[in-house]
Amino acid sequence: MARKVLIIDDEDDIREVAALSLESVAGWEVVTASSGAQGLARAQEHKPDAILLDVMMPGMDGPSTFRELRNNPLTAKIPVLLLTAKVQNSDQRRFADLGVEAVLFKPFDPLTLSAQIASVLGWS
Amino acid sequence: MEHEQKPQEHADTKIAASGDLSAAIDLLWIRFLPEIRKRVDLLKTAAAACAANALSADERGEAAAAAHKLAGSLGTFNLTHGTELAREYEVLASRDETLNAKAAKRLATIASELGILVEGRK
Numbered sequence: 471m472a473r474k475v476l477i478i479d480d481e482d483d484i485r486e487v488a489a490l491s492l493e494s495v496a497g498w499e500v501v502t503a504s505s506g507a508q509g510l511a512r513a514q515e516h517k518p519d520a521i522l523l524d525v526m527m528p529g530m531d532g533p534s535t536f537r538e539l540r541n542n543p544l545t546a547k548i549p550v551l552l553l554t555a556k557v558q559n560s561d562q563r564r565f566a567d568l569g570v571e572a573v574l575f576k577p578f579d580p581l582t583l584s585a586q587i588a589s590v591l592g593w594s
Numbered sequence: 595m596e597h598e599q600k601p602q603e604h605a606d607t608k609i610a611a612s613g614d615l616s617a618a619i620d621l622l623w624i625r626f627l628p629e630i631r632k633r634v635d636l637l638k639t640a641a642a643a644c645a646a647n648a649l650s651a652d653e654r655g656e657a658a659a660a661a662h663k664l665a666g667s668l669g670t671f672n673l674t675h676g677t678e679l680a681r682e683y684e685v686l687a688s689r690d691e692t693l694n695a696k697a698a699k700r701l702a703t704i705a706s707e708l709g710i711l712v713e714g715r716k
Contacts, residue, residue: 482626482629483626483667483670483671486622486626487622487667487670487671490615490618494615495615555665576665576666577666577667577669577670577671577674577677578669580619580670581615
Protein backbone atom coordinates (compact mmCIF):
# COMPACT_ATOMS: atom_id res chain seq x y z
CA MET A 471 0.00 0.00 0.00
CA ALA A 472 1.34 3.43 -0.92
CA ARG A 473 2.45 5.67 1.93
CA LYS A 474 0.60 8.89 2.47
CA VAL A 475 2.53 12.05 3.41
CA LEU A 476 1.13 15.43 4.39
CA ILE A 477 3.28 18.42 3.41
CA ILE A 478 2.64 21.63 5.35
CA ASP A 479 4.47 24.63 3.90
CA ASP A 480 3.34 28.17 3.12
CA GLU A 481 5.73 28.50 0.17
CA ASP A 482 4.01 27.31 -2.99
CA ASP A 483 7.19 26.42 -4.87
CA ILE A 484 8.64 24.31 -2.07
CA ARG A 485 5.31 22.57 -1.47
CA GLU A 486 4.86 21.74 -5.15
CA VAL A 487 8.40 20.48 -5.72
CA ALA A 488 8.27 18.35 -2.58
CA ALA A 489 4.91 16.89 -3.59
CA LEU A 490 6.13 16.17 -7.09
CA SER A 491 9.25 14.54 -5.72
CA LEU A 492 7.46 12.22 -3.28
CA GLU A 493 4.83 11.24 -5.82
CA SER A 494 7.06 10.65 -8.82
CA VAL A 495 10.16 9.22 -7.16
CA ALA A 496 8.58 7.17 -4.36
CA GLY A 497 5.03 6.75 -5.65
CA TRP A 498 3.59 8.01 -2.38
CA GLU A 499 0.25 9.70 -2.03
CA VAL A 500 0.66 13.35 -1.08
CA VAL A 501 -1.71 15.75 0.63
CA THR A 502 -0.70 19.38 1.00
CA ALA A 503 -1.56 22.31 3.25
CA SER A 504 -0.39 25.90 3.01
CA SER A 505 -0.71 26.84 6.68
CA GLY A 506 -0.44 25.31 10.11
CA ALA A 507 -4.18 25.56 10.69
CA GLN A 508 -4.98 23.90 7.36
CA GLY A 509 -2.37 21.27 8.13
CA LEU A 510 -4.04 20.36 11.42
CA ALA A 511 -7.37 19.88 9.66
CA ARG A 512 -5.84 17.81 6.84
CA ALA A 513 -3.91 15.65 9.31
CA GLN A 514 -7.16 14.77 11.09
CA GLU A 515 -9.01 14.21 7.85
CA HIS A 516 -6.40 12.18 5.94
CA LYS A 517 -4.46 10.50 8.76
CA PRO A 518 -1.16 10.49 6.87
CA ASP A 519 1.70 8.09 7.62
CA ALA A 520 4.03 11.06 8.11
CA ILE A 521 4.01 14.85 8.07
CA LEU A 522 6.65 17.09 6.51
CA LEU A 523 6.30 20.39 8.37
CA ASP A 524 7.87 23.74 7.50
CA VAL A 525 9.29 25.69 10.43
CA MET A 526 8.80 29.31 9.40
CA MET A 527 5.19 30.04 8.46
CA PRO A 528 3.05 33.11 9.13
CA GLY A 529 0.42 32.66 11.82
CA MET A 530 0.89 29.23 13.33
CA ASP A 531 4.54 28.31 12.76
CA GLY A 532 5.98 24.80 12.54
CA PRO A 533 6.77 24.27 16.24
CA SER A 534 3.29 25.52 17.25
CA THR A 535 1.67 23.28 14.66
CA PHE A 536 3.72 20.34 15.93
CA ARG A 537 2.55 20.94 19.50
CA GLU A 538 -1.09 21.06 18.35
CA LEU A 539 -0.62 17.82 16.44
CA ARG A 540 0.80 16.17 19.56
CA ASN A 541 -2.02 17.49 21.75
CA ASN A 542 -4.69 15.93 19.55
CA PRO A 543 -5.21 12.19 20.16
CA LEU A 544 -6.14 11.74 16.49
CA THR A 545 -2.78 13.04 15.27
CA ALA A 546 -0.49 12.58 18.27
CA LYS A 547 1.28 9.51 16.93
CA ILE A 548 1.90 10.63 13.36
CA PRO A 549 5.65 10.99 12.77
CA VAL A 550 6.62 14.59 12.03
CA LEU A 551 9.73 15.75 10.15
CA LEU A 552 10.56 19.43 10.29
CA LEU A 553 11.73 21.15 7.13
CA THR A 554 13.82 24.27 7.57
CA ALA A 555 16.17 26.63 5.78
CA LYS A 556 17.74 27.57 9.12
CA VAL A 557 21.25 26.20 9.30
CA GLN A 558 22.56 27.57 12.60
CA ASN A 559 23.41 24.91 15.17
CA SER A 560 21.33 26.62 17.87
CA ASP A 561 18.25 26.45 15.67
CA GLN A 562 18.90 22.81 14.83
CA ARG A 563 19.19 21.88 18.51
CA ARG A 564 16.04 23.81 19.37
CA PHE A 565 14.06 22.03 16.67
CA ALA A 566 15.43 18.61 17.56
CA ASP A 567 14.47 19.19 21.20
CA LEU A 568 10.82 19.55 20.21
CA GLY A 569 10.57 15.78 19.83
CA VAL A 570 10.17 15.53 16.07
CA GLU A 571 11.42 12.48 14.20
CA ALA A 572 14.01 14.47 12.27
CA VAL A 573 14.97 17.88 10.98
CA LEU A 574 15.48 18.06 7.21
CA PHE A 575 17.03 21.02 5.48
CA LYS A 576 16.10 23.27 2.61
CA PRO A 577 17.08 23.26 -0.10
CA PHE A 578 16.44 19.55 -0.54
CA ASP A 579 17.29 17.37 -3.50
CA PRO A 580 14.01 16.32 -5.16
CA LEU A 581 15.63 13.07 -6.26
CA THR A 582 16.55 11.98 -2.74
CA LEU A 583 13.94 13.60 -0.48
CA SER A 584 11.79 10.47 -0.30
CA ALA A 585 14.85 8.33 0.50
CA GLN A 586 15.74 10.69 3.36
CA ILE A 587 12.24 10.43 4.78
CA ALA A 588 12.11 6.65 4.33
CA SER A 589 15.48 6.26 6.02
CA VAL A 590 14.45 8.31 9.05
CA LEU A 591 11.17 6.48 9.44
CA GLY A 592 12.51 3.01 8.67
CA TRP A 593 10.27 2.59 5.67
CA SER A 594 11.52 -0.05 3.26
CA MET B 595 -2.60 14.39 -6.03
CA GLU B 596 -4.98 15.85 -3.50
CA HIS B 597 -3.71 19.40 -3.76
CA GLU B 598 -5.82 22.36 -4.55
CA GLN B 599 -4.56 22.41 -8.10
CA LYS B 600 -4.40 25.10 -10.72
CA PRO B 601 -4.73 23.92 -14.36
CA GLN B 602 -0.97 24.00 -14.96
CA GLU B 603 -0.40 21.55 -12.12
CA HIS B 604 -2.13 18.76 -14.01
CA ALA B 605 0.46 19.07 -16.75
CA ASP B 606 3.21 19.01 -14.15
CA THR B 607 1.88 15.84 -12.62
CA LYS B 608 1.51 14.15 -15.98
CA ILE B 609 5.17 14.67 -16.78
CA ALA B 610 6.18 13.48 -13.35
CA ALA B 611 4.19 10.30 -13.83
CA SER B 612 6.21 9.57 -16.95
CA GLY B 613 9.31 9.61 -14.78
CA ASP B 614 10.78 12.84 -16.04
CA LEU B 615 11.16 14.59 -12.73
CA SER B 616 13.66 17.05 -14.10
CA ALA B 617 11.28 18.23 -16.83
CA ALA B 618 8.50 18.57 -14.30
CA ILE B 619 10.69 20.67 -12.02
CA ASP B 620 11.60 22.87 -14.99
CA LEU B 621 7.88 23.48 -15.53
CA LEU B 622 7.46 24.40 -11.89
CA TRP B 623 10.41 26.78 -12.21
CA ILE B 624 8.68 28.55 -15.09
CA ARG B 625 5.48 28.78 -13.08
CA PHE B 626 7.16 30.18 -9.98
CA LEU B 627 9.70 32.39 -11.76
CA PRO B 628 7.60 35.57 -11.39
CA GLU B 629 7.51 35.13 -7.62
CA ILE B 630 11.23 34.36 -7.50
CA ARG B 631 11.95 37.49 -9.56
CA LYS B 632 9.85 39.54 -7.14
CA ARG B 633 11.95 38.29 -4.24
CA VAL B 634 15.20 39.13 -6.02
CA ASP B 635 13.86 42.59 -6.92
CA LEU B 636 12.98 43.14 -3.28
CA LEU B 637 16.58 42.32 -2.34
CA LYS B 638 17.86 44.79 -4.96
CA THR B 639 15.53 47.52 -3.74
CA ALA B 640 16.55 46.97 -0.12
CA ALA B 641 20.23 47.01 -1.05
CA ALA B 642 19.78 50.31 -2.88
CA ALA B 643 17.90 51.79 0.08
CA CYS B 644 20.65 50.58 2.39
CA ALA B 645 23.31 52.26 0.24
CA ALA B 646 21.29 55.49 0.46
CA ASN B 647 21.03 55.06 4.23
CA ALA B 648 17.26 54.88 3.86
CA LEU B 649 16.47 51.25 4.69
CA SER B 650 13.73 51.03 7.31
CA ALA B 651 13.57 48.23 9.86
CA ASP B 652 10.47 46.83 8.18
CA GLU B 653 12.09 46.83 4.74
CA ARG B 654 15.15 45.19 6.17
CA GLY B 655 13.02 42.49 7.79
CA GLU B 656 11.15 41.90 4.53
CA ALA B 657 14.44 41.62 2.65
CA ALA B 658 15.78 39.12 5.20
CA ALA B 659 12.58 37.07 4.86
CA ALA B 660 12.78 37.13 1.05
CA ALA B 661 16.43 36.07 1.20
CA HIS B 662 15.48 33.26 3.56
CA LYS B 663 12.87 32.00 1.11
CA LEU B 664 15.29 32.18 -1.79
CA ALA B 665 17.91 30.33 0.23
CA GLY B 666 15.42 27.56 0.84
CA SER B 667 14.20 27.22 -2.71
CA LEU B 668 16.94 28.05 -5.24
CA GLY B 669 19.01 24.97 -4.48
CA THR B 670 15.94 22.81 -4.94
CA PHE B 671 15.83 24.16 -8.49
CA ASN B 672 19.50 23.22 -8.92
CA LEU B 673 20.81 26.73 -8.18
CA THR B 674 23.03 25.77 -5.27
CA HIS B 675 25.18 28.90 -5.53
CA GLY B 676 21.97 30.93 -5.44
CA THR B 677 21.14 29.37 -2.09
CA GLU B 678 24.61 30.27 -0.77
CA LEU B 679 24.28 33.88 -1.91
CA ALA B 680 20.75 34.24 -0.55
CA ARG B 681 21.87 32.79 2.77
CA GLU B 682 24.72 35.33 2.96
CA TYR B 683 22.25 38.14 2.25
CA GLU B 684 19.91 36.84 4.95
CA VAL B 685 22.70 36.69 7.52
CA LEU B 686 23.87 40.23 6.68
CA ALA B 687 20.34 41.66 6.74
CA SER B 688 19.49 39.89 10.00
CA ARG B 689 22.42 41.31 11.96
CA ASP B 690 21.55 43.41 14.98
CA GLU B 691 23.93 46.22 14.07
CA THR B 692 23.44 49.01 11.55
CA LEU B 693 24.56 48.06 8.06
CA ASN B 694 27.62 50.07 6.99
CA ALA B 695 28.63 51.06 3.47
CA LYS B 696 30.67 47.90 2.98
CA ALA B 697 27.70 45.72 3.94
CA ALA B 698 25.39 47.75 1.69
CA LYS B 699 27.76 47.21 -1.23
CA ARG B 700 27.88 43.48 -0.55
CA LEU B 701 24.07 43.29 -0.41
CA ALA B 702 23.88 45.00 -3.80
CA THR B 703 26.46 42.64 -5.29
CA ILE B 704 24.65 39.58 -3.96
CA ALA B 705 21.28 40.80 -5.24
CA SER B 706 22.75 41.49 -8.65
CA GLU B 707 24.41 38.06 -8.82
CA LEU B 708 21.17 36.42 -7.77
CA GLY B 709 19.37 38.21 -10.59
CA ILE B 710 21.90 36.93 -13.10
CA LEU B 711 21.69 33.38 -11.75
CA VAL B 712 17.90 33.34 -11.81
CA GLU B 713 17.66 34.74 -15.33
CA GLY B 714 20.37 32.38 -16.53
CA ARG B 715 18.71 29.18 -15.37
CA LYS B 716 17.81 27.10 -18.38
